[in-house]
Amino acid sequence: MSGTQAGMTAAQVRAWLIDRVAFLLELRAQDIDPDAELAELGLDSVYAVMLGGEIEEEFGLVVEPTVAWDNPTITVLAGHLAAELGVR
Template sequence: MSKFIPNSTAKPYYTAEEIQVWLVSHIAELLKVNPDEISITEPLDSYGLDSVQGMLLAAQTGKLLGFQLSPLVLWHYPTIELLSQRLAEELQASESETFEI
């Protein structure tokens, strides 16, 4: 998974599919479940993510992608599929350092 380590000299770019893989792996790790138990089309709240885990996930995802990510994004894009598509669009379209909803 070394391709997910951001290059400090350039803003990283990931496809929606790469972000999905990373999110599935990370959510499974947070919840201490097998990644096979995580569906990209199920609402994140169906997995019982609490607010602390949501904040941690947003912070770690933002660090990966190179911009600040509000935990509220998890409610605006409630599935891994929707979230990863939106994040990939943001990476492609924005030069800003802050993710705005």
């Protein structure tokens, strides 16, 4: 985890994911429902792989290319990442 993420909370992980998904899908962050299926929001396999790469870069984690499909909502994915990072 990079120095900027050292004090990050689970809520901040979730907020980061909302921002990144909004950016990738060219939507406003406030229009993203964190409990909606990522596929329903428009996240396709190309964007899912890109998101996985951004997660690895931002948090210093190694994630499977299927991380967005294995954790199909932002809320679920944020919980998974928070657990991996050991944050609450």
